[in-house]
Amino acid sequence: MYGPLWRLxxxxxxxxxLLALILVIGVVAVCFLWVFPAIxxxxxxxxxxxxxxxxx
Amino acid sequence: xxxxxWGVRFVGEVLITAGLLLFLFASWELWWTDVTANREQATTxxxxxxxxxxGGLPERGNQESMAILTKVPFGQAFGIVRIPRxxxxxxxxxxxxxxxxxxxxxxxxxVGTAFPGQIGNFALAGHRTTYGRPLHNIDxxxxxxxxxxxxxxxxxxxxxxxxxxxxxxxxxxIAPVPQQPGAKPVEAWMTMTACHPKFSATQRYVVxxxxxxxxxxxxxxxxxxxxxxxxxxx
Numbered sequence: 001m002y003g004p005l006w007r008l009x010x011x012x013x014x015x016x017x018l019l020a021l022i023l024v025i026g027v028v029a030v031c032f033l034w035v036f037p038a039i040x041x042x043x044x045x046x047x048x049x050x051x052x053x054x055x056x
Numbered sequence: 057x058x059x060x061x062w063g064v065r066f067v068g069e070v071l072i073t074a075g076l077l078l079f080l081f082a083s084w085e086l087w088w089t090d091v092t093a094n095r096e097q098a099t100t101x102x103x104x105x106x107x108x109x110x111g112g113l114p115e116r117g118n119q120e121s122m123a124i125l126t127k128v129p130f131g132q133a134f135g136i137v138r139i140p141r142x143x144x145x146x147x148x149x150x151x152x153x154x155x156x157x158x159x160x161x162x163x164x165x166x167v168g169t170a171f172p173g174q175i176g177n178f179a180l181a182g183h184r185t186t187y188g189r190p191l192h193n194i195d196x197x198x199x200x201x202x203x204x205x206x207x208x209x210x211x212x213x214x215x216x217x218x219x220x221x222x223x224x225x226x227x228x229x230i231a232p233v234p235q236q237p238g239a240k241p242v243e244a245w246m247t248m249t250a251c252h253p254k255f256s257a258t259q260r261y262v263v264x265x266x267x268x269x270x271x272x273x274x275x276x277x278x279x280x281x282x283x284x285x286x287x288x289x290x
Contacts, residue, residue: 001069028080036084041156043085047257048191048250049154049164049181050227 085186089160093188097162100133100149108136108208108273125171125207128152135172136206137163137180137190140284141197148190150180150205160187163248166230172205172212173270176241179230184250184261191250194261195219196288202281203246203265211277214246214265221252221259229262243267 009016128134135150149162158164163182170176182191201216222229229249232241244267252261271277 001066001073003065031077031080032084032088036081039081040085040089044257045185045251045255047224048159048183048260049166050222050224050229050249050260050262 089186090188093160093186096160097149097188097190100162101136101147104133104136104149104206108206122171122174122209125209130167131158131161133162134165134207138204138206138282139197139201140282141201141288142193143288144282144284148182148188154181159183162188163190169230169247170232170241170244172207172246173210173244173267175244176232177230177234177245177247178205178212179247179249181249184252185254191248191261192254194248194250194263195252197263198285201265201285202268203248204277204281205246206277208273210273211271211281213268213271213281215268216263216265219261219263221261224257224260226260226262229260229264234264 006016006020009019011019125134130153131151133149133151137148137150139146150165151158151162152165152167154164154166159181160183163180165171166179166181169179172178182194183189184191184194197216197219199216199218203214203216205212205214220229220235228235228237230247231237231239233239233243234245234247246265246267248263248265249260251257252259
């Protein structure tokens with residue numbers, strides 16, 4: 001999976017490394033800004049309130 | 057043979073990726089939410105302080121300012137909680153409502169419970185971990201510890217009375233008379249709920265505080281109330 005990806009990146013290896021780094025940063029940013037905030041409410045370990053029915 | 061090797065490598069890489077993503081999620085939850093929430097909550101505090109400083113309310117009397125307070129829309133910040141036990145500079149916004157979004161912005165006021173200083177139970181929920189974790193040290197509060205709730209009209213001073221650890225379905229802790237559902241309130245109480253143990257959803261750590269004094273903003277808050285108790289960790 002990572003092998004083909006590496007071969008897909010253009011240029012000599014320093015360019016490939018730079019592009020790979022940018023890709024990694026992009027993935028982390030997407031996770032931090034959109035993915036994680038979206039799934040966070042469903043996580044069980046940061047509940048705070050009391051309520052009847054399903055607590056969160 | 058080549059296909060098998062490729063397959064094994066692919067599965068291995070997927071598992072490593074999943075591990076890295078889980079690690080990333082943990083660092084986001086435990087570190088990044090604190091960074092962003094602390095920043096946002098500090099900004100809210102500044103805006104509230106600015107808004108409180110602009111006069112107009114106090115001379116209109118406490119009755120009227122309370123009427124305005126009780127119409128606070130869902131999600132809006134209306135007060136500042138200060139707890140000297142958590143440090144002299146500890147200040148967290150109080151917002152109307154206890155849903156997920158609101159709780160990322162500060163402490164949430166249970167809709168339908170009393171407002172600061174009112175007869176009944178002024179009930180708040182706060183994060184124990186993540187999102188700025190305003191109630192991280194709720195278990196360090198001791199009897200007599202001061203909690204100041206600042207609103208546009210007044211400084212409402214509560215003193216910690218006791219705590220309980222209950223399962224999350226114990227809504228009686230936010231009843232008008234704490235733990236006595238159905239009883240008619242004659243005193244002003246405050247309740248704070250947070251998760252317990254840390255990083256768990258199994259129980260709630262609940263602190264009850266009793267009203268000590270309501271001080272009009274114009275009179276100013278005596279500095280003695282903000283004195284950090286001896287032995288405080290911060």
